[in-house]
Amino acid sequence: MAESKNYYLICYDIRDPRRWRKAYKLLKGYGESIQFSIFRCRLSQRDREQLRWKLEQVLSDEDSLLIAGLCKRCVERVEACNRPEAWDVEHDLHQIF
Template sequence: MAEIKHWYLICYDIRSPKRWRKAYKLLQGYGDRVQYSIFRCRLTQRDREKLRWELEQILVTEDSLFVAGLCHRCEERLQKCNRPGVWVDDFDCFRIV
């Protein structure tokens, strides 16, 4: 059975440019950049924990990380402003192998 995916907003404030680039490259593999330090990712619970663990290997105590899960009701109320197609929500719930 396929795992359920949810939207997550991942925001970070990283003080070192070197660590920032590492985190940025890592997050590009998981989702789409919304702003410079904000990504949106559609992840399973397992993927979310893996990503969080990988980010913790990069970040230090002076850096900040915020992961906000969006419930289905929140997803419905997202405003799609300025950039059409930013929040494409017609993902398939099932994966045929």
């Protein structure tokens, strides 16, 4: 059975440019960049924990990381004013019960 996936906003504040680039490249493999330090990712719980662990390897104590889970209702209410196409929602084509 496939794991369910949810949307997450991942925000970070990294003070060193080298660590910032490493985190940015890592996150590019998991989701899409909304702004320089904000990503939108659609992850299973396993993928989220794997990503968090990998980011913890890159970050230092002076850096900040926020992973905010979004429920389906929250995703529906997202307003992308400047670039409406920036938040296209992938709907599951089917569900297995």
